[in-house]
Amino acid sequence: MTTTQLVVNEIKGYHRFVKFLIFLVLVAAVASMARFIFGLGATTNLNDTYPWGLWVSFDVVTAVPLAAGAFTLGAIVHCFNIKKLEPLVRPAIVTGFLGYSLVAIGLLLDLGQPHKGWQVLRYWNLHSPMFEVSMCVMAYTTVLFLEFLSPVAEKFGWHLPLRVLRWLEMPLVVAAAAISTLHQSTLGTFFLIAVDKLHNLWYNPLLPLLFWVSAISTGMCIIIVEATSCHKWMGQPNEGVLLRTLAKVLPWTLGLYITIRVYSLLALSNGPFFDQPVLTLLFFLELGIGFILPFIMFTQKSVRNDDRRRVTAALLVIFGVVLNRFNVSMFGMMDPNQIYYPSIIESLVTIGIIAGHILFFVLIARYFPIFEHHPETVDYSIPDRLQKLDGRSKPVVRGIKAQPLKAGS
Amino acid sequence: MSKANLTQNNSFLIDMTKCTGCRGCQVACKQWNQLKAEETEFFSGEGYQNPPAMSEYTFTRIKFRDYQKNGQNEFAFYKEMCMHCNDPACASACPVGAFVKTEEGPVIYKAERCIGCRFCMIACPFGVPKYEWSKGLPLVKKCTGCYDRIMEGLKPACVTACPTAISYGPRDEMIKEAEQRISRYPDRYINKVYGKEEAGGTAVLYLTSLPFDELGFKPVTMRALPSYTWSALRLVPTIFLTVGAGLSALSWINHRKDRLKAEQEQLAIEESVNPKEEN
Numbered sequence: 001m002t003t004t005q006l007v008v009n010e011i012k013g014y015h016r017f018v019k020f021l022i023f024l025v026l027v028a029a030v031a032s033m034a035r036f037i038f039g040l041g042a043t044t045n046l047n048d049t050y051p052w053g054l055w056v057s058f059d060v061v062t063a064v065p066l067a068a069g070a071f072t073l074g075a076i077v078h079c080f081n082i083k084k085l086e087p088l089v090r091p092a093i094v095t096g097f098l099g100y101s102l103v104a105i106g107l108l109l110d111l112g113q114p115h116k117g118w119q120v121l122r123y124w125n126l127h128s129p130m131f132e133v134s135m136c137v138m139a140y141t142t143v144l145f146l147e148f149l150s151p152v153a154e155k156f157g158w159h160l161p162l163r164v165l166r167w168l169e170m171p172l173v174v175a176a177a178a179i180s181t182l183h184q185s186t187l188g189t190f191f192l193i194a195v196d197k198l199h200n201l202w203y204n205p206l207l208p209l210l211f212w213v214s215a216i217s218t219g220m221c222i223i224i225v226e227a228t229s230c231h232k233w234m235g236q237p238n239e240g241v242l243l244r245t246l247a248k249v250l251p252w253t254l255g256l257y258i259t260i261r262v263y264s265l266l267a268l269s270n271g272p273f274f275d276q277p278v279l280t281l282l283f284f285l286e287l288g289i290g291f292i293l294p295f296i297m298f299t300q301k302s303v304r305n306d307d308r309r310r311v312t313a314a315l316l317v318i319f320g321v322v323l324n325r326f327n328v329s330m331f332g333m334m335d336p337n338q339i340y341y342p343s344i345i346e347s348l349v350t351i352g353i354i355a356g357h358i359l360f361f362v363l364i365a366r367y368f369p370i371f372e373h374h375p376e377t378v379d380y381s382i383p384d385r386l387q388k389l390d391g392r393s394k395p396v397v398r399g400i401k402a403q404p405l406k407a408g409s
Numbered sequence: 410m411s412k413a414n415l416t417q418n419n420s421f422l423i424d425m426t427k428c429t430g431c432r433g434c435q436v437a438c439k440q441w442n443q444l445k446a447e448e449t450e451f452f453s454g455e456g457y458q459n460p461p462a463m464s465e466y467t468f469t470r471i472k473f474r475d476y477q478k479n480g481q482n483e484f485a486f487y488k489e490m491c492m493h494c495n496d497p498a499c500a501s502a503c504p505v506g507a508f509v510k511t512e513e514g515p516v517i518y519k520a521e522r523c524i525g526c527r528f529c530m531i532a533c534p535f536g537v538p539k540y541e542w543s544k545g546l547p548l549v550k551k552c553t554g555c556y557d558r559i560m561e562g563l564k565p566a567c568v569t570a571c572p573t574a575i576s577y578g579p580r581d582e583m584i585k586e587a588e589q590r591i592s593r594y595p596d597r598y599i600n601k602v603y604g605k606e607e608a609g610g611t612a613v614l615y616l617t618s619l620p621f622d623e624l625g626f627k628p629v630t631m632r633a634l635p636s637y638t639w640s641a642l643r644l645v646p647t648i649f650l651t652v653g654a655g656l657s658a659l660s661w662i663n664h665r666k667d668r669l670k671a672e673q674e675q676l677a678i679e680e681s682v683n684p685k686e687e688n
Contacts, residue, residue, distance in 0.1 A: 036545050036546075037545065038545070039542065039543055039544050039545045039547065040540075040542060040544075040545075040547060041542025041543050041544075041547075042543075046542070047542060048462065048463075048464065048530070048536070048539050048540060048542075051527035051530035051531060051540060052527060052531060075656060078660055079656040079659045079660040079663070080659065080663070081660070081663035081664070081666075081667070110526075111524055111525045111526055112523070112524070112525020112526075112527070112540070112541075112546060112547040112548065113523060113524050113525040113546055113547075113548070114524075114525070114546075115546075116522075116523070116524045116525075117524050119505050119522060119524055120504050120505055120524065122505075123505040123506050123507075123522050124506070125501075125503060125504055125505060125506040126642075127500075127501040127635060127638070127639060127642065128501060128502055128503055128504045128506075128528070129502070129638050129641075129642060130502060130503070130504035130526055130528045131504035131505070132642065132645060134504055170660060173656075173660075174653055174656045174657050174660070175653070177652060177653075177656050178649050178652040178653040178656070179649075181648060181649075181652045182645055182648065182649055185641070185648075186641075186642070186645070188641075189638050189641045189642055190528070190531075190638075192637045192638045192640075192641060193498055193501070193502055193531070193532045193634055193635075193637055193638045194531055194532070195534065195630050195634060195637055196534060196627065196628060196629060196630060197531075197534075205637075205640065205641070207641075208641045
């Protein structure tokens with residue numbers, strides 16, 4: 001059998017849902033080719049009034065906080081030393097790595113000059129939030145790639161890289177948290193320059209801080225959703241006990257977010273607030289259903305300890321953050337006389353990016369040991385061929401050395 | 410942000426009470442910048458003006474406004490163009506520094522640097538940068554302030570073409586001239602030089618007889634826009650170091666605690682194995 005046949009047979013064995021995801025990704029690939037052939041104007045609903053649309057609002061501004069699980073959990077487990085949550089770290093890193101890779105793809109599609117994207121590294125503009133985010137996203141994707149290399153190296157038995165990666169583990173965790181803090185917040189800084197464009201309900205000088213705090217909450221909620229889905233659909237053990245611990249942190253971060261949000265609205269923003277009924281509705285949906293309701297839910301022990309109710313609350317937070325990012329980057333800046341809605345091609349690409357995320361997660365989980373990393377079952381000294389070689393060779397060398405000495409005397 | 414001497418850089422003083430709406434500036438701009446004509450139809454935009462908006466092909470245009478004065482219908486005109494801000498939002502927003510406020514006055518665009526993120530279009534409070542939506546690999550287009558002409562000692566194309574309304578010269582002189590006109594003919598002008606303070610000061614100054622909002626001027630902040638983002642961005646190095654050092658210290662303390670605990674347990678085990686040695 002040739003390699004092609006092997007691959008075809010392998011794909012034939014996939015679940016129907018996985019095949020459907022592959023189909024969606026292929027459709028998105030064709031749609032993104034159309035964007036380059038026919039141009040941004042012909043394939044998207046972007047124009048001079050709406051230079052940013054679905055691709056920026058979802059693929060960048062929303063996808064980045066949705067991929068915040070990796071740095072949040074890394075810091076919780078390794079810096080705050082809550083070691084029992086370690087089994088959740090690897091899947092979170094895979095989600096984060098995929099998330100950021102897809103952010104990069106979404107960004108390249110949206111850029112007018114993607115072949116010149118690297119020039120951010122050449123012409124620095126320290127006053128630009130876009131420069132800051134570009135540098136951070138590049139740096140953090142590299143960090144996530146290195147963290148993601150661990151299961152890959154384990155799979156192929158690369159011992160030297162494994163040792164280097166283990167030695168790098170702590171510096172990488174700290175770098176991940178520091179870099180993420182910067183770009184998660186700077187995504188909020190983007191909209192500080194839209195002074196008279198963004199609606200008063202969302203424009204306030206604390207946007208960067210709000211973006212960062214909400215990203216941390218989202219990161220934890222994504223982990224809850226991901227672990228629950230892996231248990232339900234991928235035959236993984238129920239991590240409910242660990243998720244309970246994680247859910248105990250959430251009332252604090254959500255409470256902090258709501259406090260800053262209300263404070264910034266009352267003390268730091270200028271009215272009028274409720275002059276546009278649609279925006280008022282979106283605001284109350286976002287804050288009420290997306291933040292306050294799950295905050296109340298997570299304070300209840302009965303919710304935290306129940307798999308179904310816990311994941312419901314987590315999904316509400318994700319809904320809240322997605323709506324918040326769309327409100328800031330799209331709805332809150334809309335001109336009521338000229339409404340933007342995404343074109344079919346824009347929608348197909350974004351659907352493909354979401355499908356691609358799930359697809360690659362399932363495939364990576366199938367071929368790499370991302371769930372087996374329970375520290376209590378992993379012996380850190382094994383596999384380590386170098387250690388073994390050292391152990392074996394030393395006595396032999398001594399023996400050889402000893403013999404000629406004896407022979408000479 | 411800019412090092413240029415902002416009192417001396419060249420500015421446009423546009424006296425809209427003197428504008429006749431001939432649109433010679435529009436034509437001159439298209440000619441000098443070799444911009445394509447746009448297919449237009451009457452009343453396709455807000456009013457009489459054509460093209461309906463500034464675009465990749467149109468860097469400046471005259472807007473028309475109907476109004477009533479002493480029971481009679483009158484026209485008011487307003488020239489729309491890049492404001493060439495003293496501290497431009499586009500220049501601070503651009504990740505690759507493709508926009509530069511020159512010493513001579515114009516804010517110029519370096520196309521070879523542009524990566525096409527369109528943040529300049531979000532940032533600009535006047536909606537000036539436009540995009541080549543028809544192209545596969547588009548760039549930004551906007552009024553150049555005729556930088557090439559200025560460098561050769563000429564005045565911008567629109568200034569040269571305008572028979573009545575536009576003066577061009579150092580910014581402080583233009584402001585002085587504008588204020589003199591207002592004090593000499595207080596009944597002819599609204600007591601305001603638009604652009605003196607707007608968005609931190611611009612190199613295009615307007616005088617008018619009608620309230621600015623009636624002419625379709627958007628309300629704009631008086632603070633230079635880059636200062637809004639910079640107030641957050643300047644904290645970046647501090648936050649990076651604080652978070653990095655804080656988490657490093659935290660994990661060092663926690664790991665040390667673990668190590669000490671493990672050592673003590675080890676000691677306890679050894680003690681229990683060899684209790685006699687202690688005695």
